Amino acid sequence: xxxxxxxxxxxxxxxxxxxxxxxxxxxxxxxxxxxxxxxxxxxxxxxxxxxxxxxxxxxxxxxxxxxxxxxxxxxxxxxxxxxxxxxxxxxxx
Amino acid sequence: xxxxxxxxxxxxxxxxxxxxxxxxxxxxxxxxxxxxxxxxxxxxxxxxxxxxxxxxxxxxxxxxxxxxxxxxxxxxxxxxxxxxxxxxxxxxxxxxxxxxxxxxxxxxxxxxxxxxxx
Numbered sequence: 202x203x204x205x206x207x208x209x210x211x212x213x214x215x216x217x218x219x220x221x222x223x224x225x226x227x228x229x230x231x232x233x234x235x236x237x238x239x240x241x242x243x244x245x246x247x248x249x250x251x252x253x254x255x256x257x258x259x260x261x262x263x264x265x266x267x268x269x270x271x272x273x274x275x276x277x278x279x280x281x282x283x284x285x286x287x288x289x290x291x292x293x294x
Numbered sequence: 295x296x297x298x299x300x301x302x303x304x305x306x307x308x309x310x311x312x313x314x315x316x317x318x319x320x321x322x323x324x325x326x327x328x329x330x331x332x333x334x335x336x337x338x339x340x341x342x343x344x345x346x347x348x349x350x351x352x353x354x355x356x357x358x359x360x361x362x363x364x365x366x367x368x369x370x371x372x373x374x375x376x377x378x379x380x381x382x383x384x385x386x387x388x389x390x391x392x393x394x395x396x397x398x399x400x401x402x403x404x405x406x407x408x409x410x411x412x
Contacts, residue, residue, distance in 0.1 A: 203404070
């Protein structure tokens with residue numbers, strides 16, 4: 202089980218696209234920093250449906266996107282640390 | 295001894311990612327780590343023949359890819375899906391590499407200890 206960590210906007214980097222090309226069904230994706238913005242986009246929402254998507258809560262609050270992104274699972278930094286332990290490895294794309 | 299996989303995802307010469315990734319690969323291999331490489335997206339362009347980076351004053355680290363076998367870096371995977379997107383053919387690639395499916399590369403990521411993406 203791999204935790205794929207995306208920290209850059211899908212509009213500026215191929216990180217998320219690459220992650221989706223090599224992801225296994227049991228893996229998780231953590232979106233933080235500008236990567237959270239892609240969840241506003243219908244296309245990315247559909248491409249990401251079916252995967253275990255996690256969003257770093259502080260980055261959503263910082264950007265005032267709580268209500269728009271309320272459908273997604275928010276996690277705290279502490280949860281993030283715990284996740285890195287329950288996965289075999291983290292890949293920061 | 296760690297199994298370290300280094301992913302080249304960005305093209306050469308526009309930034310230092312390719313050079314940094316190759317430096318890390320050779321350095322880690324010289325410290326007895328088991329290093330494997332994956333080339334995807336424009337990262338594959340690092341392996342294109344007939345480059346002349348000096349034309350734009352860029353450092354020619356491309357020649358150094360030839361040293362990989364000396365460092366026992368044998369697993370070099372090139373993503374077939376990305377090759378198709380860039381309309382590259384196998385004979386365009388200058389190194390002895392394994393052209394791999396996305397699943398094979400995903401499988402490789404599971405087997406190694408660390409994956410670093412450049």
